[in-house]
Amino acid sequence: MKPLRTFRLEEYLGEWEFGARHYLTASDAQSMSVGDLLDMGSESDREGFAALPLTYVETWGSENLRDAIAGTYERVDAAHVLAFSGAQEALFWAMQELVGPGDHAVVTVPCYQSMETVTVATGAHVSALLMRREHGWALDLDELRGLLRPTTRLVAVNYPNNPTGHVPDAETFRELVALCDERGIRLFCDEVYRGIEVDQARTLPQAADLSETALSLNVASKSYGLPGLRVGWLACRDRALLERLEKRKHYTSICNPGPSEYLAAIGLRHRDRIWARNRAVITANLPLFADFFGRWADLFEWEPPLGGCVCFPRYKGAGSVDDFCRRLLQREGVVVLPASVYYSEIAEAPTDHFRVGVGRLGAEESLEAFDRCLRAG
Ligand SMILES: Cc1ncc(COP(=O)(O)O)c(C=O)c1O
Structure with missing residues (x-):
């Protein structure tokens, strides 16, 4: 094996995922507690879990x-x-x-x-x-x-x-x-x-x-x-x-x-119940994102995801998308992932995009913070 190059995405998230106020780039759908998951199962599932060696x-x-x-x-x-x-x-x-x-x-x-x-x-x-x-x-x-x-x-x-x-x-x-x-x-x-x-x-x-x-x-x-x-x-x-x-x-x-x-x-x-719940979160979030990106159409080009809970809007504003993402973090604590973390050594991957996650609760507050940052110029 040749040496593995630094994992850009995990490095970036390692720095920001747990400390930021608005984690607007989550790649996983809304999570749940151990108790909530056990509640989906039967009484014997719960007992089996407690008795597990x-x-x-x-x-x-x-x-x-x-x-x-x-x-x-x-x-x-x-x-x-x-x-x-x-x-x-x-x-x-x-x-x-x-x-x-x-x-x-x-x-x-x-x-x-x-x-x-x-x-x-x-x-x-x-x-x-x-x-x-x-x-x-x-x-x-x-x-x-x-x-x-x-x-x-x-x-x-x-x-x-x-x-x-x-x-x-x-x-x-x-x-x-x-x-x-x-x-x-x-x-x-x-x-x-x-x-x-x-x-x-x-x-x-x-x-x-x-x-x-x-x-x-x-x-x-x-x-x-x-x-x-x-x-x-x-x-x-x-x-x-x-x-x-x-x-x-x-x-x-x-x-x-x-x-x-x-x-x-x-x-x-x-899974049907969990997916239905997560699909409902995404379905409720998408109009919020559509409204936000619609209001800032001079700065972004956005398409909702056809599947999953991440998508990759295009940044059309001044300066690099990296600087834009850093500003957003510093001013309002909103984390989105700049395209540079998707750098490819075998192709010219797009550079003017950033990743947002649409599968979590709390998107409204995160988008409000995003909006405040843009309005501050
Ligand atoms: C497309 C894709 N595959 C694999 C993984 C790795 O998944 P896990 O963190 O559960 O190992 C990820 C994580 O973000 C992913 O987005």
């Missing part, structure tokens, strides 16, 4: 968790699920397992950094499938076809997308899966924002259901709003691949915390 659990993930995960797919069973510590650990090992020196990979850009950085660090040659605002951040399959080579082993995408909020239509997504299958290329699909689309007709099928070799990445953190559990997973019907990944996990977390897996399983079994 604080032992190691299976590296694969407890049977209880893997059954609950399998229940969220149509064609994946518990044997085709491997639990990880968050989506991050899964990304870290999957990219290293899937490609190496001499291989070619394609990743969507801009992206959550580990998808690009870990892949580059494997020594593989990595091409960017650049998403462009001028094209509505669309997934361009012709462009992808043009990037593919005889050595392409991996296509890694993230839909619903962080940071753009884009979701391709189901037909285009199915074409992507078919293209990778036809060419014998492994598709890695980061689906961590799936499930809270305001227009539920936009919810995509999951890659691991559509293809025997594709990997679906998911986690309790984002659409479920339970990031503190740190429970993620890969679903893939290629069991041999998961077996290789399980051996790699022995070198990092070994296994997840049992209490986290237990609680995550409750969340997964009540």
Whole structure:
């Protein structure tokens, strides 16, 4: 492995996430307490949680968790699920397992950094499938076809997308899966924002259901709003691949915390309720954002996300978007993420954007603070 470059987004958030007055860039949906989650379950869930021994659990993930995960797919069973510590650990090992020196990979850009950085660090040659605002951040399959080579082993995408909020239509997504299958290329699909689309007709099928070799990445953190559990997973019907990944996990977390897996399983079994609640928060927030960005249309260009709870407005004002974000923080304590944290070493990622989160309660006060900052000039 080559050295991993600094994780810009996590570094930026590490500095501001916990101290700022208005965290207007959250990538996870509204969270809940352990008590609220247990209240969704039965009395025996509550008793089971209290009686849980604080032992190691299976590296694969407890049977209880893997059954609950399998229940969220149509064609994946518990044997085709491997639990990880968050989506991050899964990304870290999957990219290293899937490609190496001499291989070619394609990743969507801009992206959550580990998808690009870990892949580059494997020594593989990595091409960017650049998403462009001028094209509505669309997934361009012709462009992808043009990037593919005889050595392409991996296509890694993230839909619903962080940071753009884009979701391709189901037909285009199915074409992507078919293209990778036809060419014998492994598709890695980061689906961590799936499930809270305001227009539920936009919810995509999951890659691991559509293809025997594709990997679906998911986690309790984002659409479920339970990031503190740190429970993620890969679903893939290629069991041999998961077996290789399980051996790699022995070198990092070994296994997840049992209490986290237990609680995550409750969340997964009540996903319809949790997603409905989180979708309602987004639905209530979107008119507030539309109103705000509409009033400041000379400064910003904004589109609501098609899925997930983040989007990527364009800054049209004077100076750099970094300076603008810093001013907003210093004057009113509002955190948004400048496009520079999505810097790509393989493509010219957009620079004049910033990420906002639309999935949390309290957006009204944050937008008022944002507004005050703009009115002060
Ligand atoms: C697209 C995407 N994938 C993966 C992750 C990592 O998720 P986790 O923090 O739960 O490990 C994130 C976190 O922001 C993300 O946005």
